[in-house]
Amino acid sequence: ADKVRIGFLVKQPEEPWFQTEWRFADKAAKDHGFELLKIATPDGERTLAALDSLAANGAQGFVICTPDPRLGPSIVAKAKALNLKVVTVDDRFVGSDGKFMEDVPYLGMDAHAVGQQQGSLLIAEAKKRGWNLAETGAIVNTFEELDTAHQRTSGSVESLLAAGFAKENIFSAANRTTDIPGSFDASNIILTQHPEKKHWLVIGMNDNAVLGGIRATEGAGFKAPDVIGIGINGTDVVAELEKKEVTGLYGSLLLSPNVHGYKTAMMVYDWVSKGSEPAKFTPISDATLITRENFKQKLTEMGLM
Amino acid sequence: MGSSSPYLEFVRISKSFPGVLALDDVSFGVNSGSVRALVGENGAGKSTLLKILSGVYRPSSGVLRIDGSERAFQGTSESLAAGVSVIYQELVTVPKLSVAENLFLGHLPKKRGLVDYPCLYELARAALVSLADDIDPRTPLGLLSIGQQQMMEIAKALTRGARILAFDEPTSSLSAREIERLFSVIERLRSEGRTILYVSHRMEEIFQICDSVTVFKDGRHIETFHSTKGLTQDILINRMVGRDIKNVYNYSERPYGDVSIEARDITGPGLKEPISIRVRSGEILGLFGLVGAGRTELLKLIYGATRRTGGEILLKGHPAKVETPRDAIDQGIVFCSENRKAEGIIPLGSVQENINISARRHHGYRMGFINETWERRNAKEQVRSLDVRTPSLEQRICNLSGGNQQKVILARWLSDQMSVVLFDEPTRGIDVGARSEIYALIRRLAERGVAILMVSSDLPEVLGVSDRIAVMRDGALSGIVERTDTSEQKILSMALPV
Amino acid sequence: MAVGGTSSFRKVDTSVLLDRAGMLLVFLGLFVTCSIFVDNFLSWRNMAGLSLAISMAGMVSCSMLLCIASGNFDLSVGSVIAASGCVAAVVINLTGSVVVGILAGLGLGVVVGLINGFVFAKLGINAFITTLATMQMARGFGYIVAGGKAVGISNSDFFVIGTTYFLGLPTPVWLTLVTFAIFGGLINYTEFGRNILAIGGNEEAARLAGVPVVRTKILIFVIHGLMSAVAGVVLASRMTSGQPMTAIGFEMTAISACVLGGVSLAGGIGKISYVIAGVLILGTVENSMNLLNINPFYQYLVRGGILLAAVIFDRYKTRSIG
Amino acid sequence: MAVGGTSSFRKVDTSVLLDRAGMLLVFLGLFVTCSIFVDNFLSWRNMAGLSLAISMAGMVSCSMLLCIASGNFDLSVGSVIAASGCVAAVVINLTGSVVVGILAGLGLGVVVGLINGFVFAKLGINAFITTLATMQMARGFGYIVAGGKAVGISNSDFFVIGTTYFLGLPTPVWLTLVTFAIFGGLINYTEFGRNILAIGGNEEAARLAGVPVVRTKILIFVIHGLMSAVAGVVLASRMTSGQPMTAIGFEMTAISACVLGGVSLAGGIGKISYVIAGVLILGTVENSMNLLNINPFYQYLVRGGILLAAVIFDRYKTRSIG
């Protein structure tokens, strides 16, 4: 029980993203000889409960990807009461004034910026293929219930508009669920409404949201050359990119959950063991695009395959 | 088959439930081609014995022998397959399925693996022909009146072609004509050499169709009379109850007051024409009719349990708002249903709860809180005065015997102060001893000025208790007669279809 | 129970007819309204899309009907859909054989159904807790088998089930139509079906009449497990991968479809037409809301409102018209 | 007066006692096991944490018990929790008054409860569909009020409810204990409580016995709406914000707690001790799995397994011991 214990709380352990974060945080723990307690905290209630059990278990600090940024103040207050150090990952805390809580150490990327990158890569690829943009539609798979999702998709749409893509060719499809069937059904309707379009761009908050859209275009008879989809995460498209036939999924923005997981775990560990306070903000550089050509190499490089 | 080896034999059967020894070392046998009556007070163990026969319960000890070989049924499907059919005391039907499907439930006729509906309806019609030819096999069973459902249950048991048939109070909601039809069927079954057990609280029936009688008391076999020769109702009752009961009805003249309740031109489902009826305070008005005549519906319409499509209710000459049962109760009208299983008991509730549920509002509680002291006292008093056999006031009512459940429901309505009582077959399932107590109770209510409207299918009961008798036929009132100038024949002729 | 007045025979007749048609009539109204007011609604493409969107709910609701008609329900369906898809995917990748993969997926469904049926019918544990437990377990099993993420399927022969068309309609839609037919027949024309209704209507009566209650109940859950697995395999084929995260909360969709159509949760009622109506109404509402591009937050309001309106209308149509 | 069995008096007594204790006994076993095998489980800190973790489920399950005891259930609770928290947050921010905010939040709960009660009891629409509809509508309303994302609360006076301690225990835990006491009393000592059980046991008999069925049912749903709103307001205070996405699926937690504890979905049974046992078991399982640092995928398996084990044990303990 002399070992340092720290927690790693994630909002949705079912997502491969968080599994990877955990995996690499575990690696950090092994490398440096501390103990990692992993807890799923899908909502605010369970987040606060998890803090109690962390404290009960003798942890001294934790990393968290909060189910909701607005939980920030209560998480910070509770952590203070329980004498736990906090580092946030992926989603930054927001205070009651609506501003980021900048004094809580944060590591992550900017959701809006990732979205913008998705949009500009899509438009670049479309131009490369020489599509007539007037005959091109963009399906935006939205899930407005989730703020991060909203930021990504709206970033993406912004890029399209900035690149001169016409507003009336952008169609948002409200996903009912965050799995592939959810984006499939919603995308299908856009395709039905706009049979006149010859080409399609598929936008979504993550790989699954884009994959459902790709499946829908296939169902509607579009061939791969007429569809461009770029996912976000990278980890969920491996099987798709391995398919023998080329599909509408052009690629995905590979983020670096490995880095997120390892680094944040180390930040907390160093903080509690050596007293070295981490930086308030550790930005993670832009995502890299993986495609059929380079995905194996990139993923292996990052230790994700 | 020699008379030395009975076709059906119970050997040292015992059965205990938590806190209750329902059967205690019971042994007797019944020959084929005969009808054996089982009699005893409420809670004596008759139904339990039949349920052991059909495999619903397993005996705690003892065995069952059929045709010389020991049988231990693990469930009703086994007993049915072995040729045992039981008509249970409480209706067990599937209201949403058709009459035909209910009749052949568990053995529907099939053709190439699929249900053969034309054949099913044909068979159903044939099964009903001798008992209730007025029932259309295609109607959903839930639309039938209780009596009709009872006839359907009897027909259902016959479809199995069983060697052993047991009837648990089949006539408790049947009227004279239906009983006659049932008896001729039983007669036929006997002559075909089947073995029949017959449970009833109506003594006259026993002498009419049974060859021999077995008497139970407190779960024990008291005595078997192998022939009804020389046996009288008085002897039998004495063996059952342990004392003599004279003058079951004990009718005496009473003075009436003014009209207490008047139903004027009532119309509604189940009635073919508007009905008007008045009961004076202190008067007992009997309501007779054949099964399905609409008596239950009339009572429910008066009580506000069924929405009236026309007519009005007057209390002491003034129009009264009786739209719901709660309205009725608040104005001193209570209604005791004939269908205790579906409309009477709260099955998981205790005896005490079932007694107090209605009356507590007028006695028991303060500011919404239950007055436990009053509730216990009232329950105790009622249980004592009606002689309810229960191990405790906390016992769930569904664990009581049928007759004892009926007493609890009666107790519920006797707990409150009322000016009008609507009784639908109040003595259904109640033993002879207790019945005379209940008649006395009804009499006392009348003496206190309560107006009583009592439906009964038991003609002697109607004649024995009522001051006047109303007769219904096919959804209409066919007449009201004074007690003094009528007879069984006259009433029956008013009830029979014209 | 209908309270039949006798004075007005014709009236009664109409209302009985209306009552029989039940929610199908409501669906018809909804359909006509949408055809008029929603652009593209009636297009062939949208009809094909709509039918594909409801195909899974259609399949699973049929067997859910059996559960509900017997007076119970099964919460494990969503998890079984996901887990069977994952199992099929993993096994196809391992063995290279589509057939073996499909059988493995269906096998999982049957096993979960057997567990549900056994624990519920034989051990007498209530169906809610039993299937809540297997719902958790099947979900966990799916994640574990899939290693936590979607399992892409290497053998594209498998995609025939989900992505091909036949006579202009997607294959899954045909499968759903066949399911409707089979279950319609099952309930109305087999003893098994009638026994289910008897058990739901009055279990005690069924038992006393010698209906094999335990066996029937186990069979119900096995069939339901199997159908959920069929749906899961078809879904995996449509999505070209096994997804451990999919179909969360799908039990509610299936139960809602049945109940909305008019199947009583108390048991004893089992009309396939009810289920069809329920599935169609739910699907049409979702489809039209998206066609109309309604703001997702307001979609919640509309969805709830239409649900209520439909049942209230159904409840009162006989009164106002008849 | 009794037809007393005498042969096996003692035996019967033990099993009756075991039967009464029901799931509380199972909880006790679980608790002892966890105390022995799970590090830190028994620490004061963990106990306080555990009790806080189950406080919301505890509150809402009490009123859910009323619904279930009357033979129904309410699916809208999760949405009402979320929406009432959002409403309270928005109103506090608008008016600056904590009291007005709280009243507004509770008001929302009462309104949803009234709608549920009215549609269900008065219009006769089944409770499943009714509350499924209001579940959607309340969720949508929450999103709309909150503008799609969590609403931070500016007035920190509000946080007193959720974040303070009293005699070493968090205030929400005290509120939950009070709720248990009140509902225990309500069911056992008031006419209203008895009427609920009567309706659940046999509605027709209750109606004929003069129980005001419609009024009682409406009241049940109003109380349940109110309690859900109380839980929502307390949660918002604990979270220092109103969260429109929170408590999705919470209806299942509340229903499971009741059913696991031994409340029959068929109605007619309502013991507060059952609910307490159910809530405690669910909470303890979650807590211990976290303390043991179990992989979340295996958590699904464990959760399902323990659920099953608990009910099966409960079912058979009387047989094997008594």
Ligand SMILES: Nc1ncnc2c1ncn2[C@@H]1O[C@H](COP(=O)(O)OP(=O)(O)OP(=O)(O)O)[C@@H](O)[C@H]1O
């Ligand atoms: N399931 C049960 N649980 C507990 N006690 C029971 C149960 N069934 C019957 N008993 C008890 O067993 C005894 C015998 O009941 P039974 O129903 O056999 O009486 P009965 O002779 O048929 O009476 P009745 O004439 O009233 O129908 C009664 O005391 C009854 O309370």
Ligand SMILES: Nc1ncnc2c1ncn2[C@@H]1O[C@H](COP(=O)(O)OP(=O)(O)OP(=O)(O)O)[C@@H](O)[C@H]1O
């Ligand atoms: N709600 C209803 N809808 C249609 N028919 C009904 C309804 N209620 C009763 N009936 C019919 O009305 C007739 C009268 O039934 P009721 O129960 O009043 O008869 P009863 O004289 O009390 O006879 P029983 O002794 O059989 O109970 C029955 O044939 C029954 O089928």
Ligand SMILES: O[C@@H]1[C@@H](O)[C@@H](O)CO[C@H]1O
């Ligand atoms: O839900 C997303 C997840 O898919 C990953 O992209 C990381 O950020 C989270 O917010």
Ligand SMILES: [Mg+2]
């Ligand atoms: Mg009996």
Ligand SMILES: [Mg+2]
């Ligand atoms: Mg009657």
